[in-house]
Amino acid sequence: MVSRAEHVVDNWPRIFPCLDGTSRRACSTLSQGFALLQGEAHRPSASPVVQPPRQRCFRFLAPGERTEHVALVSYPRSGNSLLRALLEEVTGIVTGTDTRPNRTLSRALSQFGMQGEGVLDERVWIVKTHWPERAGYEPWKARRAILLVRNPFDCFDSYFNMTLTNTHNVSLAESQYEVFADVWDRLVRHEIEIWRKFNEYWLASGVPLIAVRYEDLVREPHEVLRRVVTFVERGASGGVADDTALRAHIAAVLARAPSEELGPYKPRVGRVGASLGRFSSDQRAAVVAAAGRTLKAFGYDPKTQGFPEELRMPKEDRCMQRGTREAMVVNDTAREIELRGADDPFGRAMTRFRKSHTAGDTRPLPVKAGTPYHISGAGTVEHLGGLG
Numbered sequence: 001m002v003s004r005a006e007h008v009v010d011n012w013p014r015i016f017p018c019l020d021g022t023s024r025r026a027c028s029t030l031s032q033g034f035a036l037l038q039g040e041a042h043r044p045s046a047s048p049v050v051q052p053p054r055q056r057c058f059r060f061l062a063p064g065e066r067t068e069h070v071a072l073v074s075y076p077r078s079g080n081s082l083l084r085a086l087l088e089e090v091t092g093i094v095t096g097t098d099t100r101p102n103r104t105l106s107r108a109l110s111q112f113g114m115q116g117e118g119v120l121d122e123r124v125w126i127v128k129t130h131w132p133e134r135a136g137y138e139p140w141k142a143r144r145a146i147l148l149v150r151n152p153f154d155c156f157d158s159y160f161n162m163t164l165t166n167t168h169n170v171s172l173a174e175s176q177y178e179v180f181a182d183v184w185d186r187l188v189r190h191e192i193e194i195w196r197k198f199n200e201y202w203l204a205s206g207v208p209l210i211a212v213r214y215e216d217l218v219r220e221p222h223e224v225l226r227r228v229v230t231f232v233e234r235g236a237s238g239g240v241a242d243d244t245a246l247r248a249h250i251a252a253v254l255a256r257a258p259s260e261e262l263g264p265y266k267p268r269v270g271r272v273g274a275s276l277g278r279f280s281s282d283q284r285a286a287v288v289a290a291a292g293r294t295l296k297a298f299g300y301d302p303k304t305q306g307f308p309e310e311l312r313m314p315k316e317d318r319c320m321q322r323g324t325r326e327a328m329v330v331n332d333t334a335r336e337i338e339l340r341g342a343d344d345p346f347g348r349a350m351t352r353f354r355k356s357h358t359a360g361d362t363r364p365l366p367v368k369a370g371t372p373y374h375i376s377g378a379g380t381v382e383h384l385g386g387l388g
Helices: 029-038 080-091 104-111 152-165 175-179 181-203 214-219 221-237 243-254 281-297 349-357
Strands: 070-073 126-129 140-142 144-149 209-213 328-330 367-369 381-383
Touching (some): 080 144, 080 214, 144 181, 144 214, 152 281, 152 349, 175 181, 181 209, 181 281, 214 221, 221 243
Parallel strands (some): 070 126, 070 144, 144 209
Antiparallel strands (some): 140 328
């Protein structure tokens, strides 16, 4: 997947002593998290425990437990929340974000059970960001990165729905694609440039990186989670994880429910490539012309690579990049600029556009099912993405 990628060492120390009864004075973060899920370890008093809706038991890190942050990076609507939720299930550790927690969609994720919204300090280890597509609320340092990529056809359709309903999981009625046909066409042609530049930025970032496709995550969650957990743990352990123990633990986690049900909310459309039919031949050609090389690097070209039918999971060594620097500053707006300018019509300006067509969110656009973001005439939120 990633050209000239190099696979890092293939020897790891055992990181699951609590799973087989082995006694160790110093347990790794993952070992403590796994043991906590199994009921075999006491929770550190300095680490608050969260009780999300599905009775999952996750915790924040104790002071000094980790000394680095791992960036979980993606273009919007690439499955970031699903991967975060699965990593929380596997590790028992809350994931953070650099999004302000008081934003509508962040509040919705908190209500869905994601307790690390807006947390950037030493309490979290893996941190979600959309930088440089847009900046988070403050700079922070990342020592490695998980690049989560999704095909632009499904991404853009999901993004279109999100911006016009202001929810994560509500779908517009089919009639709205006709009403906003011009907006959809301009969004496709504009966003493919953002999608391309975003992914190319992180591939060239210089920090140790693993590239993960959303399509592989939903089709082969066991293997993707094994790769990601091994990658993020490498920085702290420096040795060889017992692959048998890791695989067994992930299998036990995923046996509780299908992976999509372990996410914070049910996706709008689960089938890979389901949105391809919304793209006209001209729009497909525009996507390929604007991002052909990057599109093909991930196997997403419908014409020459048979996407989505011929999509196959790449070998692990093709998804890894060794770093050329120890760390990078995320949200470094003093030195870099966001991919979206202040006047970008499909960034935060979409909020103004939606409100102009919904009387300030008091009359939401027609939807297939679910409850769109709705503010009553009195100015209070009556419903929030089906949570009200």
